[in-house]
Amino acid sequence: MSAELGQFALILALLLSAVQSAVPMIGAARGNRAWIALAQPSALLLFGLTILAFGALTQAFIVSDFSLSVVYQNSHSAKPMLYKVTGVWGNHEGSMLLWIVILTGFGAAVAAFGQNLPPTLRARVLSVQAMITLGFLAFLIFTSNPFDRIFPAPLDGRDLNPLLQDPGLAFHPPMLYAGYVGFSIAFSFAVAALIEGKVDAAWARWVRPWTLAAWITLTAGIALGSWWAYYELGWGGWWFWDPVENVSFMPWLMGTALLHSAIVVEKRDSLKVWTILLAILTFSLSLIGTFVVRSGLLTSVHAFAVDPERGLFILFLLAIAIGGSLLLFAVRAPTLTAGGLFSPISREGGLVLNNLLLTVATSVVFVGTLGPLLLEAAGTKISVGTPYYNAVFLPLMVPLVAVMAVGPLLPWKRAELGAVLSRLKFAGLMTIIAMLATAYLVEGGPVLAVAAIGFAAWLFVGALIEWSERIKLFRVPLGDSFKRMTKLPRAAHGMTLAHAGMAVAIVGMTGSAAWQVEDIRIARPGDNIEVAGYNYFFESMKPVQGPNYQAEQGNFIVTRDGEFVARLTPEKRVYMVQNMPTTEAAIHTNGMRDLYMAVGDSDGRGGWTVRIYHEPLVPWIWAGCIIMVIGGTFSLSDRRLRVGAPVRSKRWQAKSGSGQAGAQA
Template sequence: MIPEIGHFSLILALLMASLAAIAPLYGASRNDQRLMSLAVPLMVGQFLFILIAFAALMQAYLVSDFSVLNVVANSHSLKPLLYKISGVWGNHEGSLVLWVLILSLFGSLVGLFGRALPLSFRARVLAIQALITSAFLLFMLITSNPFERVIPAAIEGRGLNPLLQDPGLAFHPPLLYLGYVGLSVAFSFAVAALIEGRLGPLWARWVRPWVLLAWMALTAGIALGSWWAYYELGWGGWWFWDPVENASFIPWLIATALLHSTIVMEKRDALKRWTLLLAILGFSMSLLGTFLVRSGVLTSVHAFAVDPERGLFILILLALAIGGSLALYAFRAGSLEAGGLFAPLSREGALVANNVLLSISAAIVLVGTLYPLFLDAVSGAKVTVGPPFFEISFVPLMVLLLIALGFGPLLAWKRGDIGRALGMLRLAGLAAFLGAGGAYLIWGPGPVMAFLGFALAFWLLGSILTDMGHKAKITQRPFAPMAALGRLRRVPRGIWGMWSAHMGMAVLVLGITASESWMTEKLVLLHPGDATEVADYTMIFQGVEPVGGPNYTAVRGHFTVMKGSHHVAELYPEQRAYSAPPMETTEAAIYPLIMGDLYAVVGDPDGKGGWSARLYWKPLISWIWMGVGLMVIGGGLSLSDRRLRVGAPKRAAITTRPGPQALPAE
């Protein structure tokens, strides 16, 4: 009975979403306040019905209701509770329920917290959001019903892919969906602005928190996925330019560009059309990623390989959403008022350079991801675009981006002084030199690009310290430490957020550079008691033993790690065998240290008492996720800055022409 309630709730949600997509738009065109005011209750209503459906699906998984096909295909009675819960969205049908749940939640939040928006504009934003929800609900009910019954009920389920039975993968999809769907809000704001034909700095002020929230979720979700790949797949890497990885990375690059362009639009009333285009493209790339993951055209441990007919439905949705919004942009963008002017050498100019580099990077990743699929469809030729292509084309752009990140915050708005900025960046130049020299002293010779990476990371850290010192006025004489600290405490949280995010980028670069350039790897065959040297550590193989888990059996290896005569750690890598579904997985043993990770994987026996093993020393690899954490913290600090959410900046000496030019923030 409960699955039927969930199914019926999805039908009611579709009806409410369809009404919310039509009535407010018609009301806005007729200036009918009664119809426009229906948008918020309809959005909240559809969210509640989808929440009921999600709860019904969750209940089916928790009680192992094997009369529901989705539960049979993706669960098992012996699965641990966490993976029964994550199994709800660890499949195509369930992930769509989570998608529309988050989509309707965002629409409801926009309606509830956007009451200060003009009624007609808010009605259009919510109607577009409801239109997207309606399309996904229709797709789900026609092709991907999560409550389809099995008659008679199955005795047992087939289980969840063991690779997905991991805490990292339990939370990875929800975070990515928060990012994807958060960009839908910016998309709805952009399309509504194009329909109304008015745009201004307060539009940027309203949309920026949603973009920031989506960016934070995408950042955390991508990082969680890379961390899972690092410790779960057993090959020692954290990123392989997998097409499905790229499908989430492309929207992140565009969201990063959009986040910075909204700053220019808010501060200087510039880059209006460009910002609208980025808002459209950001969500469009999220839809493209959804198509790639669910169409069956990709083979990946991350992908849902489903019936191509479902992919065709999403492709049609993709064409309508992207084609329709870009057509509207082409038709209406020219009528928007041009933005403010600024010199190329200015804070705005640096942010434009940031946007250009990020957009080109996104285009490169998009081409590298889609080219093999296009070539296969046209000629049947099979090609692979792998890491070498992306590293050759992507890395130089990131070098330029890091240089720009050092300059940008030190330039003035509208017109900057390059001489003054260069003078302030002497500390950053010295830090870059010391960073490259320090890398050589610690790890010795290495690739030229490795030393360049360290130099750029320390350049960015030095520029951040320079900016902090400038705002604290540490050069003021006589120097008063307490007064300087007081000035730093008064710096707005948005600025602290920028510093934290840029510092996180520097730490991320240090982690990537060191781990890729000075990694030590050993592939060895060991017998119990054998020892091998890995970097400065001695790893002694103690043997293997059989162990059991809640729904698997395993062979567990045992390594003792020594550094000289000092005991460092005990490592226990495993080879697991699952029965439902039948599959073997590798569980790496990792011991993190400040300067790097010790990483061990036990392989297959040789039949003579020996076991193969892969042993690694990964310098600074944990700094990758430390850097990402600082970036997310920076986003949170900026999001908590009340100046970015409430009120409008007072602009003196600006003549307001007749008619509305911008959306009021309060």
């Protein structure tokens, strides 16, 4: 019965989204306040209906209702409860329903918390959001219905993909989707602004918190995904430039550019047209990522859909959403008023360079990701991997990191570069010290890795210098600096943390790429293996019974110079329902390095394939991501972003209302 309730809720949501798409938009054009007012309650009700449908599907997974095809294909009665619940979005149909729930959730948030928005702008934003929802609800109901019944109902299910039965994958997809879908609000604001023909500082102030919320969750989602790949897949790496990874990375790059561009619109009333275009392109990349993963172009643990009809449907939605918005941009963008002028050497100029580098970097990833797929469809197969990105993408990051330290110190409109660089003398000194210390510790190389550590130090110290100058640290009494710090806008603290977090992550990425030590061999119980100064004693292999899997667990004692360091217990699991093996790595960390182990197949003669990695600085990658997320959250909590534009007085609203009434009369 719950399945029928969920199906009914989806159908009602489809009809309601059609109404919300049209009526408030027409009302805004005609000045009809009753039609404009419909946008808010319909957005809240639409969210409630999708939540009801999602709850019905979740209940079906919890009680193991195998009469539903999606439950039969992706669950099993012996599966732990956590993975019964996460199985809801561990498949194509359920993940698309989650996508829609988050989409309507953002719309409901605008309806509930967007009281300071002009009514016509809010109506248009919610109408555009409903149009996106309408398309994806139609896709879900007509091509990917999660409530399809099968008869007779099987006694048990086929289980969830074992690779997805992991706590990291329980939280990674919702965070990633919240980032993908969150950019839809910036897209809706951009389209609404083009329709109204008005982009100003207030518009940028309204867009920034929604964009920032999407950026925070997408950052967290990508970090969780890389952490899962690191400890679950057993290959010792955290990023492979896989197309599924890249399609989440591209919106992140473009969204970062959008965040910085919106600051220029808000502070200096410049870059209006460019910011609108970035908002459209950022969400367009999210849609393209959905198409790539859901169309059957890819075969991976993340690519649930293999039905060409689904791919064609999403391609049709892409053509309407992206093509329509770009056409509207081409027609309406020239009518937007130009902003203020500024010198190339200024904070605006620094943010423009930031945008340029991020946009080119996104284009590089776009070509490397979709180029091979398009060529393969045309009959030519090529492989694009790490060498391409090392040669093309990484050089773009060097000037970007350099600008990240300089840009915040530049004044608006016009600046003297020499004066700014003189304030970064200490950062330059620390850069040289960091490079010399690194070269000494690693005996000279690789040279590019040593330089990367230096750039990270430049960025980190530069961020601290900018923050310390805001509070006049060491230039006034410490008590006064403390008072200035408490009065500093949270967005300023957030920027410092985000830039410092990026520096920390760069150190981790460099260390893991340049100085990883790998040893792969066949080993038997009783063997000693020496890797990077650590001794791994292979004590034994023993069978382990899990709730829905069987495993062979290795026992290794790690010592250094005769001193005990850790006991590592990697596993080779076989999930019984699907008879699928997985690797469970064992990791010991001290914050500066990871000792990483994975066991593979037996050679049938008492030996086992053993992978051992010494991973210097790799924990810094996720520490840096956490710092960036904290920095973004600090910025999001800034009162200026929470308040948005000033609330109009009741007297002004009364005058406006009487004016509209007179105009209608």
